Amino acid sequence: MEILAFLFIGALAGWLAGQLVKGGGFGLIGNIVIGAVGSFIGGFTFHLLGLYSGSFLGSLVTATVGAIILLYVVRLAKS
Template sequence: MGFIWYIIIGILAGYLAGRIMKGGGFGLIVNLIVGIIGGVLGGWIFGLFGLAAIGFWGSLVTSVVGAIVLLWLISFLQPKK
């Protein structure tokens, strides 16, 4: 059951990160995928600082931070039109 919660939190985090990053979102489906990947990235980033997520809210914050960083990196690496 834990794996399903990680996916749900990642999807919610991708949605929130897309809303926070105005102009940095790439559509609903891509933002959801970014949220799932961002959860892993956020966990890694927080681990570097010795922080750990506890509970639903901690996992959500970690995933949103990771998704925002990932969306920023993607938008930074995309060629400007």
């Protein structure tokens, strides 16, 4: 059951990050990948800042912030 929640949060976080950074989503699989990688980046970043939330909303915010950071870095690397 946890893997389904992880995939759902990843898809939602990837879609939200796509809306905020690029202006569109990346398809279901792309959103899941971006959100999953973003959750690790966001978790690492929030850990460095001393922040932690175990709730669904906290996980979604963490993954979305991480996905935004990921998309921003990828955009910088492309230019």
